[in-house]
Amino acid sequence: MAMKRRDFLIVGAALGAAGLGALSGCSPTEGAPARAEGGTPGRHWGFVVDVEKFNRVADMDKIRSVCAQAYNIPSIDDPKEEIKWIWEEPFEDSFADMDEAYLPDAVKESGVPVLCNHCEEPPCVRVCPTQATFKRKDGIVEMDYHRCIGCRFCMAACPYGARSLNFSDPAKHLDHVNPDFPTRTRGVVEKCTLCSDRIDRGEAPLCAEASNGSILFGDLNDPDSDVRRALAQSFSIRRRASLGTGPSVYYVLKGVEEHA
Amino acid sequence: MYKGKRIVAFAVVFCAVVLMPFWANAFGASASSGPEVSTDTPAINQMDEKQCVAQTEYMKSSHMQMLDQWRTDVVRNGSREYTSDSGQVYEKSLDGTCLGCHSNKEEFCDACHDYAGVDLYCWDCHDGSAS
Amino acid sequence: MLEKALHGSKGYYVWIAVLLLAIAVGVAAYANQLMNGLTLTGMSRDVSWGLYIAQFVFLVGVAASGVMVAIPFYLHHYQSYGKIVIIGEFMAVAAVLTAVLFVVVDLGQPMRVLNVILFPTPNSMLFWDMCVLSSYLIVNLVIGWTVLGAEKKGFPPPKWTHVLSLIAIPLAVGIHTVTAFLFSGLAGHDYWLTAIMAARFLASAFAAGPALLVVLCLILKKTAGFDVPRKALDSLAKTVCYAMIANVFFFLLEVFTAFYSNVPGHKAPLEYLFVGLDGHGQLVPFMWVATALAAIGIFLLLVPKFRHNYKTLVPALMAVFFACMIDKGLGLVLGGFVPNTFEQVVEYAPNINEVLVILGVYGIGFLVLTVLCKVAVGVRAKEIAPAREHGADGDAAAAACEEPAAS
Numbered sequence: 190m191a192m193k194r195r196d197f198l199i200v201g202a203a204l205g206a207a208g209l210g211a212l213s214g215c216s217p218t219e220g221a222p223a224r225a226e227g228g229t230p231g232r233h234w235g236f237v238v239d240v241e242k243f244n245r246v247a248d249m250d251k252i253r254s255v256c257a258q259a260y261n262i263p264s265i266d267d268p269k270e271e272i273k274w275i276w277e278e279p280f281e282d283s284f285a286d287m288d289e290a291y292l293p294d295a296v297k298e299s300g301v302p303v304l305c306n307h308c309e310e311p312p313c314v315r316v317c318p319t320q321a322t323f324k325r326k327d328g329i330v331e332m333d334y335h336r337c338i339g340c341r342f343c344m345a346a347c348p349y350g351a352r353s354l355n356f357s358d359p360a361k362h363l364d365h366v367n368p369d370f371p372t373r374t375r376g377v378v379e380k381c382t383l384c385s386d387r388i389d390r391g392e393a394p395l396c397a398e399a400s401n402g403s404i405l406f407g408d409l410n411d412p413d414s415d416v417r418r419a420l421a422q423s424f425s426i427r428r429r430a431s432l433g434t435g436p437s438v439y440y441v442l443k444g445v446e447e448h449a
Numbered sequence: 450m451y452k453g454k455r456i457v458a459f460a461v462v463f464c465a466v467v468l469m470p471f472w473a474n475a476f477g478a479s480a481s482s483g484p485e486v487s488t489d490t491p492a493i494n495q496m497d498e499k500q501c502v503a504q505t506e507y508m509k510s511s512h513m514q515m516l517d518q519w520r521t522d523v524v525r526n527g528s529r530e531y532t533s534d535s536g537q538v539y540e541k542s543l544d545g546t547c548l549g550c551h552s553n554k555e556e557f558c559d560a561c562h563d564y565a566g567v568d569l570y571c572w573d574c575h576d577g578s579a580s
Numbered sequence: 581m582l583e584k585a586l587h588g589s590k591g592y593y594v595w596i597a598v599l600l601l602a603i604a605v606g607v608a609a610y611a612n613q614l615m616n617g618l619t620l621t622g623m624s625r626d627v628s629w630g631l632y633i634a635q636f637v638f639l640v641g642v643a644a645s646g647v648m649v650a651i652p653f654y655l656h657h658y659q660s661y662g663k664i665v666i667i668g669e670f671m672a673v674a675a676v677l678t679a680v681l682f683v684v685v686d687l688g689q690p691m692r693v694l695n696v697i698l699f700p701t702p703n704s705m706l707f708w709d710m711c712v713l714s715s716y717l718i719v720n721l722v723i724g725w726t727v728l729g730a731e732k733k734g735f736p737p738p739k740w741t742h743v744l745s746l747i748a749i750p751l752a753v754g755i756h757t758v759t760a761f762l763f764s765g766l767a768g769h770d771y772w773l774t775a776i777m778a779a780r781f782l783a784s785a786f787a788a789g790p791a792l793l794v795v796l797c798l799i800l801k802k803t804a805g806f807d808v809p810r811k812a813l814d815s816l817a818k819t820v821c822y823a824m825i826a827n828v829f830f831f832l833l834e835v836f837t838a839f840y841s842n843v844p845g846h847k848a849p850l851e852y853l854f855v856g857l858d859g860h861g862q863l864v865p866f867m868w869v870a871t872a873l874a875a876i877g878i879f880l881l882l883v884p885k886f887r888h889n890y891k892t893l894v895p896a897l898m899a900v901f902f903a904c905m906i907d908k909g910l911g912l913v914l915g916g917f918v919p920n921t922f923e924q925v926v927e928y929a930p931n932i933n934e935v936l937v938i939l940g941v942y943g944i945g946f947l948v949l950t951v952l953c954k955v956a957v958g959v960r961a962k963e964i965a966p967a968r969e970h971g972a973d974g975d976a977a978a979a980a981c982e983e984p985a986a987s
Contacts, residue, residue, distance in 0.1 A: 312767060319698075344628040350922060354618065
């Protein structure tokens, strides 16, 4: 055999490369589209929060607990590691960039529900290196917990603070597990799913159902939907819309007129 | 050869150790007979025709690929219905469809996974009722 | 050639033992983090990147600085850099490796890291960062090793290494530009959302990296008799000086834009860093120390009398190095998260486990650097005086650089 050491190494490297190529063919998602296709095309699901009514009739604790029970959201006391899908923040903090000095007290002192805005141009989707977070055809920004590597780029990119990392095993912070929805593992990011599983079954999101009518849900593309009619009638704002994210959660300030 | 004896001696010892599984099968007691997998669950016993979502042989060899594809379909593509070769429609759901029939995780899933030395973490998040 | 790293003086073995100990501690701490999650760090939902990513950003800069030696040498045939270009390349290898390790330890699900390759996502800057960082690492390692191998045999290096060296130049600029894009492309953090970010990153890198390189060369000269032309070190010191001036200038541009425009979002992070915001100001002392270090460093480097004297040159370079480390490591990454999306100030302090992991990662980085320098110096020493082979060692390669590991 006249094969020299150098040739042997070259052949070996070539074979190794071929083996790697064959391995990549075993990719479990081979044939699956790289981009998500889910959701009904043409729809654009969104929320309209009636701020005044929300403060009058809604029970945030109830909304949070309905959401948490259905989606197995752990309750963690440490504010640094809290998992938040929907929660209440003061109006002034949520709309800090508005900086209006003489708002009516009713607005100034009100709280608003905040959640993932399911943006039209979601920064989290743009930055995710694995497409673990993606946008469905109906506008819902979804998470694939199987694929998330926990780099938290999305948390840095989200201008709404709507994303939470499972800093530790969430199972430790769950009293009761709903077997119909998976729990999460530590090290992955999670957020509100806009109840995409319920929407796929033709049901409304839980927070809208539990809000005593203060959170409207519907198709923003449909001019006859509840949400569009509400928006046509009143003055509405969105959080940090100037960033170009196109939030799908609107806040109606009817209270301004009533209290003025 | 430089230190030839030692090299040969260690080569023999190395081969003996590395080929241990073959020695065990060739000279040892009977080779392992494979896992005992049970399909004895209330849901399966009630079925007139005991039929999974695909042929048994395919399920044995490729259920993991199918589950992986289902996962991608449901999570990413919003496709939740699976039509089997026999035309029957199933929900693509590990919790609902698979574990609905195969409710005996220990005798069915674990029996084979343990035998094959496969360590899964599906159940860390799915089928909370079992935990 | 690796055998050169297996023999050394007593000091060399002690230094290696110290590094191995640091690595062991780091590995244990990381195992702890793997078992319990990132809850063992000081990070939170508001400050979601901490010291790990800060070290990553800083070290990418150190790695990119190899180009400050490569451009004069390969493009302008500045022969004085002939001796140190290999040290620059090996320092880049160690720095990139350490930087990438910091990203890995930062991940919540590190075993899934290959998803970045399995699902390539061109719209994510992290994907591009992976591409340029891995290319830069491989290119530098291949060039350095091949050139040294040829030198050992007494041959001129093969032609293709020269081509690779030219490819490494845009890659060096690329790694730091893309790393800056990780931050400057994010709406919602006003401190990061600035077009000058990449330029600022490069200026800071070209100050901190060559500063470390000069100190490294001086240590190798002292401990291993590594031959460095005085002219090369002086040129590098000038590079450090001008790059640091550019770095400070770019930073002052940010200060002007924020405060003259009077836009609250742009002022808030700077206020947080330098005077404190809403009663929170744990980074204030660090930033003023960095400011003082930058001023001292620039002054000493500008005056030829001080620059030519090793007794003042080394402190000047260290001052510049640590000023950049604080500015880019602590200030830039942590400051960008303040205030949070609800205009509240949430602070970050590293956890002890996190610090031990950092220690371990730096241990790995310094081990790689030490071994590579030992090999380089060993090959050179043989070339010059074969009898010296056993005495040559790069043990203190990192002795003076021990401090960054502790910070």
